[in-house]
Amino acid sequence: MALLDLVEYLDPTGNVLAARVPPDGSGELRFGSQCVVREGQLAFFARDGRFLDMLIPGRHTLTSANIPLLIELLKLPFGSKSPFRADVYFVNLQQHTDLKWGTPQPIPMRDSQFGIARIRAFGTYIIQVAEPRKLLTSVVGTRGRFTVLDVEEQLRSSIIARVADVIAEWMRERKLSVVDLATEYDELSEAAHAALKPDFAGLGLELTRFYINTITIPEELEHRLDQVGGVAAMGGLDGYTRFKAAEALGDAARAGGGSLAGAGVGLGVGMNLGALMGSALAPAPQPPAPQPAAQPGAKHCPQCGSTVPASAKFCNECGASLRTPACPKCSSAVQPGAKFCIECGTALS
Known part of the structure; x- marks a missing residue:
């Protein structure tokens, strides 16, 4: 030696x-x-x-x-x-920067809006040796060299467990949905940093910085959220449906014109595409306003047709008399406009 x-x-x-x-x-x-x-x-x-x-x-x-x-x-x-x-x-003793962490598998979270949502989180962190003797005695041991890679897997396991707890508690206390977490990264990073510091200190290390850079949701949930946003942007489900119909017509026209066999169909659809899209995007026809129903015990004016109470003697719209005509001889009721009484034959003109 x-x-x-x-x-x-x-x-x-x-x-x-x-x-x-x-x-x-x-x-x-x-x-x-x-x-x-x-x-x-x-x-x-x-x-x-x-x-x-x-x-x-x-x-x-x-x-x-x-x-x-x-x-x-x-x-x-x-x-x-x-x-x-x-x-x-x-x-x-130098700081080891830009160390990355992430959840290898989606973590199910109870969500206030979607019930259960599976999320993944990613970020970075910075560490340095804080207690050299503790690091040498409790971690390094008899190894000739000890690197960040040797301890990174253990650190990542602690990070995933603590971050999952912090996010779940944050959502539960504030009744947040996963779509609201994008505005909470700074606060979540601070809470996770405080929760992780004891785990790092046990290894003789100091977690100087911790960042949550992104929290993602499954692709199928993103697709549904995009659809909901499209419906809202089109003013409701009816407008969104008509927009998608017009979009499908445009795709059909372009597809039909892509070959000689479909040239005629594509040309015909293309010529009428403007009218089709116009009709598809036109506001839906509004149903006619309902006419007020006749009230019980009401009658109609023979002159203007307005609805008036049954006890009214004159119309409140045109002023016409609502009294039933009577025969001057036998006093029998006669129909308006009749020329002779149907009971005694007396002339009414």
Whole structure:
């Protein structure tokens, strides 16, 4: 095993959370070896599974002054230049941005408008190491390198569970439908961020930012919503139906004119397309206004035909007398316009 006079770690990918030098086991060090810790890093010395000390950014020469615990654990038969085996762990403190999350399967939600709706959610988040010792002891263990990809699957599982709970609770408390969630992304992101922080802290990580970028609904529900919007835009179901009929006529005309066999049909339909669309889009004829029904006990004026009460003696529209004519001789009722009494034959003119 080679003697390490210089210990450092460079991350070419930017995705490493923690790395051990050397990666395959303990290295041979000695007092006087140097350790370079760059900005955004911390270095931890460990021996026999025990963390001895932490070095901050800078160039450090290993002496009993900066790692005093080594003296208690080492026996140096040849003086301070004797080599000893130790592990050096570098922890990356930079933020890891634009990490993506999403629901692999639709999540059923109880909806105030549609009953049950299946939604999918997607977004991004940012993390960084907050407690290096907790990360090394509870997550990294004996691995030589630990990256964001190694912990991302576990983080994604927590995110999906917490986000589903937050959205369901949000919809239940505010009686919202899935179509209303597009205006709630900021508030939902803040609520999900607060719910997820303890899960990340348990791994020694900090969830610095969390975003819900989109919440989608099934395609069949989107199609139905588009139809409802079309009906409303056309002023109701009747107007929407007539518009779709005109649209179908236009498609038929274009399809009929696409071949020689259908040229005649297409031409005929095309010539009449304007009239057909005009009639299809014309307002539906309104039914005639209902005439007022005659009231019980009412009668009609013989002059103008207006309806008047049965007890009326004159018409309230034309003023004509409504009294029944009588024979001057026998006083029998006679029909209006009669020339002779039907009872006694007396002339009425």
